[in-house]
Amino acid sequence: MRLVIVTGMSGAGRTTALKVLEDAGYFCVDNLPVPFIDKFAELTASGNSEITKVAIGIDIRSGKSLGQLEQVLEHMTMEGISHEILFLDASDEVLVKRYKETRRMHPLAESGRVEQGITLERERLAFLKKQADYIIDTSQLLTRELKQELDKIFIQNREFKNLMITVLSFGFKYGIPSDADLVFDVRFLPNPYYYENLRKLTGNDQEIQDFVMGYDMAHVFLDKLEDMLLFLVPNYVLEGKNQLVVAIGCTGGKHRSVTLANKLYERLQKQADYGVRLEHRDIGKDAARGK
Structure with missing residues (x-):
């Protein structure tokens, strides 16, 4: 079974990535509570499951339980459940622009300032980016270009080096x-x-x-x-x-x-x-x- 953790900065394209993987035949679950991830992985990895490709979306909305994710991933590795981490990123300037264009609130912008929310989010997701197998910076990418990159990695199974x-x-x-x-x-x-x-x-x-x-x-x-x-x-x-x-x-x-x-x-x-x-x-x- 191929298991992909899809994560990254809010506004960097995580939702788009999950849609692309779903279209490619991946069983996708978005924002699954962190404590359930290893149990879900064990079920889908069992010989009784017909699922062969899984993508789990994780983002900053996981709240305090996000801190448990590192231990969950370590436990999966110990149990022999291999996984890959896809991290979607973008520059602060681009993320701010995207939020202003969509008029959405950043999930961590309690004071209303998007910049502060982005800074805090980077700090909390730093451990995931460090462990990521694939980092795609979408600052300069059109949606179709992001889809092309994901197609190379997860459909064509071509070797990927984290540079655009x-x-x-x-x-x-x-x-x-x-x-x-x-x-x-x-x-x-x-x-x-x-x-x-x-x-x-x-x-x-x-x-x-x-x-x-x-x-x-x-x-x-x-x-x-x-x-x-x-x-x-x-x-x-x-x-x-x-x-x-x-x-x-x-x-x-x-x-x-x-x-x-x-x-x-x-x-x-x-x-x-x-x-x-x-x-x-x-x-x-x-x-x-x-x-």
């Missing part, structure tokens, strides 16, 4: 992304903007891609960037990093940066051990401004 790489194109004139870990400037490449027939196109169009990649230095840049990332990423994983934003910028974030971000994304996707997503932050801003 976001390849992000942007325009320097709109500011460097505040969440970028690595920033690369590709304004050294010739700019398609100065060609009337190319100006309104983007790096998603073949004509722009042919123009940008028609220069040898674009290929050299990609080769060196890929080589550096293949060196850095395993070391980031060893240090416990689970979110890496690689930002590639040009002047307007429409032509050169989009092209190279697309090409880098294609290369990194071949590294199946890590989650990779693509985002073009400023691709439509020039058009919106009539340029």
